[in-house]
Amino acid sequence: MADATEQPPFRPLPQKAPDVEMRTAPGGIHYIAARHAPGPRPRTIPHCLDERAAEHPDRPFLKERDPETDEWVTVTYGEAARITDALGQAFIDMGAGPDAPVMILSGNSIRSAMVILAAQKIGAPAAPISVPYSTMSTDFEKLKHCYNAVSPKVIFAETLEPFKKAIEALDCDDCTVFSADTGGDNTVLSYDTLAATEPTAAVREARDRLTDESIGKYLFTSGSTGMPKPVPTTQGAMCSMIAGQEGLRDSGRDPDHDPDAVENLLDWLPWNHISGSNVNFNGALWNGSTFWIDGGKPTPALFHETIRNVRDCSPSVFGTAPIALAMLAEAMEADDDLLMAFFRNMRSIGYGGATLSDDLYDRLQALAIKATGRRIPIVTMYGATETQGITVVHWEAERVGLIGLPLPGSTLKLVPNGDKLEVRVKGPSVMPGYHNNPEKNAEVFDEEGFYCLGDAVKFVDENDPNKGLIFDGRVGEDFKLSSGTWVSVGTLRPDYVAACSPLIFDAVICGQDKDMIGALVWPSPAGMEQLVKENGGDMMTAFRVLTEKLAEKTAAFNAGEPGSSRRIRRVMVMTEPPSVDAGEITDKGYVNQRLVQSRRADLVAALFSDPPGQGVLSL
Structure with a gap:
């Protein structure tokens, strides 16, 4: 990363500075909590909707493109309150009701939002389900499990x-199905x-x-470790997270902040996960965005659709996965009009789901400086x-890899x-x-x-917890080499994937009880498409060129690593994509490292055989 002393200042983040207290107990256990108190919060999410509708009924709440006209369709806060009242009655x-949820199979849309909010309004838990369980699965086992x-x-x-085949696979004779397009099926409302x-x-x-104990949603875990588990998400939990964020708010730190301006949020993250639904969607509702x-x-x-929408929206905040930020940076580096549209109103960039690489951080800051003359705060929530x-980076961080510090109201152990x-x-x-799982x-x-x-x-500085915490991998994914050296998969994998960009989109790090580290990698569709084009x-x-370039990038990565716990010595490119049905990958893009190795044990064996198996790069 570039030397911060040579860089322009950040646009100020309208948040309070870190201030935590830490207590250390016997055995080296640390307890960390924010000294900042939680801020205001809504009584419940449905109450929040009705309050915003009363305050500014004509303000646009949700926008989406009409698939037929391609024009933006808008629902105002006042309209949303009326629609959710009507659907709630239906x-x-x-x-x-409280013991009879409303399940949503389709993805993000104005209608899906109305269904989710209407269900909560009458105390019926909303249960948004991962779309691939219905549209990409062949056996519908995860969908049936959730149902x-x-x-x-x-x-x-x-x-x-x-969704017709998926619905037919469910035993839902006692369940009412409804749709915006019934396809002429008179059994569907x-x-x-x-x-x-x-x-x-x-x-x-x-x-x-409704009370804090009322279940607002059943959000299912991603299914990366077995079948998805239903998590009762209470009104109190959702509203407490809002209170934690409000406890850090300090708009006075940003001289450019206009308290009367309406924020625009552009977001694709699915509403069956907390980031898209409880952080971004509920946050937009609370803020009247x-x-x-x-x-x-x-x-x-x-x-390309996201790029097109950025031009129309010029969002105030933008949060997504690092892979999307990499694609956006590449597009902005080639298009000054897109660059200006993105940064025109931008206050901060958020990322989650994976670690941001130093290289991508520097590219985004270079683009921010080009567009605005200042660096942009790049933050994350964990x-x-x-x-x-439960934690957030709420200051202008000079580095990546942080997960921040606890939100007010939460205690880390x-x-x-x-x-x-x-x-x-x-x-x-x-x-x-978990629901019914003692x-x-x-x-x-x-x-x-x-x-x-x-x-x-781990701490950035053990002597100063206010400098924040760094993600140090999943405990269950790390392994030891035969030498007894620990390999931290959670930090090695994103660093290696970033070093091999744009050739691969993810990797599985292998080597438990072996003499060296190996990697099974999936080629990037975009990178492969470009190589095919370049080779007529x-x-x-194109595949031969891919392996040659991958060998070069891996060798360059290894040259910068000091020890065996970070050097990739064997690599194989996988041709079978990760399987959703088998649980190898979730719709958030999380790859189950151990499951892939178990399911593809023959490839792992080829990685470490002597001599290496066919298709294995040895470095």
């Missing part, structure tokens, strides 16, 4: 046809008809019975489905585990326990009631 009439786990009374799929229902006092009465639903995704086929967001510190958390945003709950909470995340962290459409030649 759900009551269908028998939905049976929560027993919904109502199912919504925006367009019926892509119409969204428009339900959204025109005349609400009664029952909707308002149900809303006002306009949420632009991004139909793009960080894939070669769809990212958490899990079970905990909501760092427990020595080998040569690492395992992170645990307690606070109002943490789940009460055995698992006994495993994941320790004797003091702290939830065990399975991740490790010849796939075989």
Whole structure:
């Protein structure tokens, strides 16, 4: 990374400076909590919607592109309150309620948002499900597992046809299905008809019975370690996370801040996970922002849509996965108009799900300086489905890899585990326990009631905890070489993938009890497409060039690493993509390192055989 003393200043982040207290207990256990108190919060998410609708009924709340006209369609806060009242009444009439959830199969859309909020308004948990479970799966086992786990009374799929086989695979005779496009199926109710229902006092009465203990959503874990587990996400948990963020707010630090300006948020992150739903969506609702639903995704086929939407939206904040930021940086480096559109109103860039590389950090800062003359705060939040967001980088950090410090209201417990510190958390945003799974709950909470995340962290400076914590990998993914040397997969993998960009999109780090580290890698579709184009459409030649370039980049990576715990000595390019059905990869892009190695044991064996197997690069 560039020397900070030679760089322009940051645009100030309107957040309070770090101020934590740390207590060390016997055994080297550290307890860390913010001295900042939590700030204001809504009574519940449905109450927040109705309050914002009363304050500014005509302000745009949600925007999305109409698939037929390609024009932006808008729902105002006032319209959203009326629609959710109507749908809430329809759900009551269908028998939905606290013990009868509403399941959402389709992805982010205005209608999906209305269904999620309407369900919460009448106390029926909303259960948004990962779209690939319905559209990319062949056996629908994860979908059926989710359905049976929560027993919904109502199912919504925006367009019926892509979800028809999945719905037919469910035993849902006692469940009402509705869609915006019924495809002529007279057994499926119409969204428009339900959204025109005349609400009664029952909707308002149900809303006002909500408490902090009311379950607002069932969010399912990503399924990276077995079948997805239903996490009861309470109104108190969602609102407490808002309070934690409000406890850090300090708008006075940013002289450019206009308290009357309406923020624009452009976001694609799926609403079946906390980042997209409970951080970004709920945060936009609390702040009275306009949420632009991004139909793009960080894939070669769809990212052009995100770029197009950036030009229209000029967002105030933008958060996404590092892979998307890399694609965006590449596009902005070649297009000054896009660069100016992105940074025109930008206050901060957020990332999550993986570590940002130093190289990408420097590229983004160079672009920010070119567009604005200043550096841009690049921040992240850390958490899990079970905990909501629990730490955040709320200062202008000069480095990447940080996960920040605890949000006000939460306490971290760092427990020595080998040569690492395992992170645990307690606070109002943490789940009460998995739904109907007492055995698992006994495993994941320790004797003091702290939830065990399975991740490790380390201090930037052990003598000054205010400098923050660094993600140090997943405890269960790390392994030892035959020499007894520990390999930190959580830090090595993203560094190696970044070093090999744009050739690969992810890697599986192998080598437990071996003499060296090996890597199974997936080629980047965009990188492979470019190589095929450069070689006249010849796939075989392109693949040969890929392996040659990969060998060069791996050798360069190894040259900069001091020890055996960081050097990749064997590499194989995988031709079979990661399997969603088998649990190798989640829809968030998380790769289950151990499961891939188990499922592809023949490739792992080829990596370490003597001589190396066919297709293995030896360095």
